[in-house]
Amino acid sequence: DAGITQSPRHKVTETGTPVTLRCHQTENHRYMYWYRQDPGHGLRLIHYSYGVKDTDKGEVSDGYSVSRSKTEDFLLTLESATSSQTSVYFCAISERTGGSPLHFGNGTRLTVT
Amino acid sequence: GESVGLHLPTLSVQEGDNSIINCAYSNSASDYFIWYKQESGKGPQFIIDIRSNMDKRQGQRVTVLLNKTVKHLSLQIAATQPGDSAVYFCAEATGGGNKLTFGTGTQLKVEL
Numbered sequence: 001d002a003g004i005t006q007s008p009r010h011k012v013t014e015t016g017t018p019v020t021l022r023c024h025q026t027e028n029h030r031y032m033y034w035y036r037q038d039p040g041h042g043l044r045l046i047h048y049s050y051g052v053k054d055t056d057k058g059e060v061s062d063g064y065s066v067s068r069s070k071t072e073d074f075l076l077t078l079e080s081a082t083s084s085q086t087s088v089y090f091c092a093i094s095e096r097t098g099g100s101p102l103h104f105g106n107g108t109r110l111t112v113t
Numbered sequence: 114g115e116s117v118g119l120h121l122p123t124l125s126v127q128e129g130d131n132s133i134i135n136c137a138y139s140n141s142a143s144d145y146f147i148w149y150k151q152e153s154g155k156g157p158q159f160i161i162d163i164r165s166n167m168d169k170r171q172g173q174r175v176t177v178l179l180n181k182t183v184k185h186l187s188l189q190i191a192a193t194q195p196g197d198s199a200v201y202f203c204a205e206a207t208g209g210g211n212k213l214t215f216g217t218g219t220q221l222k223v224e225l
Contacts (some may be wrong), residue, residue, distance in 0.1 A: 004156075031211055042202060042215035043157070058212065090156050091189060094211050099145035102213060104156030 003027045004105035006091050012111045019078040021108050023091030025071075032074040033092040033102060034058075034066060036085075043090065049074055050097070081112045120200045121200060123220040132190040132220050136203030141184060143205035147213065148177060148188045151200045160188070160201075190221075 002064050003026035013019050023032065034046040035058075045058030047066040063085060065077045078085055086111050092102040126132045138146070143170040149157035163170045163177045163186075170177050176189040186203050200220050204213040 019126065021222075033211075040217060042217045043204075043213075044215070045212055048212065092156075097211050099160040099162070100209060100211065101147055101162055103159060106154070106156045 002008075003092060004091060004103065006089075006105040006108050008108060009106070010109045012113060013081050015082060019081050019110065021076045021089055021110070023074045023076070023105060024101050025074075025091075025093050027093060027095070027103075028071060029093040029095050030067065030071070031094040031097065033094075034064070034074070034076045035090045035104075036060065036087040037090060037107070038087050046076065046089075052095075070108055080109075083112050086110060086112045099112060119163075120208060121218050121220045124164050125222045125224055126155065126193050128142050128193060128195060128223055130193055132188075132193045132197070132221060133189045134190075134201050134221065136186040136188075136216050136219075138184050138186060138203065138205045138216070140205060140207055140214070141181075142207050143214075144208065145206040146177070146179060147204045147206075148175075148186075149202045149204065150197075151218070153199075157202060193221075193223050195223050195225065197221060 005024045007022045033048040035043040037043045044060045049055045049068040067075045088107045090107045091105045094102045125145050147162040151157045151221040161172045174191045178187045200218045202218045204215045
C-alpha cells in the first residue's frame, strides 16, 4: 500500500453533518490526491496537493475542501454531507510530476443517510 | 469491500491462457498511460505505465500496447493465474502531469 493509511475505513453519517477523512503517508512524497469511486464512473479526482499548503481542484470538487499542513497528511472535508457524496474515497500519492504512477491507499467507504 | 464491480464488462479466461484487456482513451493529447489492478476491498494497484513516445512496454508477465492512431491501449497478461482475478483500469494523463483520468474498468475472471 506504499505507506498510505486512510482513516476511518468505514463511516456512516447523516445528511448535513461535517465529515473529515484523513490520509497519512510515510513516503515523504510531494503530491497527494483524493479520488472518489462510484459505479459507472470509475475514479474521479476531487482535489490534489502539490506541496504543503498548495492544493487545487479536480473535476468533482464541489462540496469538498482539503487541507495539507504537513507533508504526510492530506485531509478531505465534506462541510455538509449529502447523499450524493456516498462513495468510496481513495487517497493517492506520487513522488513527482511528469508522469509518475500514483499509489493508492485502501479507501474509506462513506455512507451518508 | 471497496471495489465497485457492478455492471462492468467482464473477461473470462482459463487459467494458463493469455488475457488481453482493452481500453479506448478519449484525449488525443494524453501522453502518459497507466494500468491498475483493483481487488475487492483494496485500492488500485499500479501494474505498468507507458509514455506516448513508446508503443510497447513489457513487465513481468504483462505487456502494454499503445496505438495512438486509434487511441487504444491494451494490457496483455501472460499465463493468467487465479490471483489475476480483479478489476483492471486504464488511466491517462495529459501534459506530463499526474492528474489521471480513469476508465470505468474491466472485470477479469480466471476460471480453473
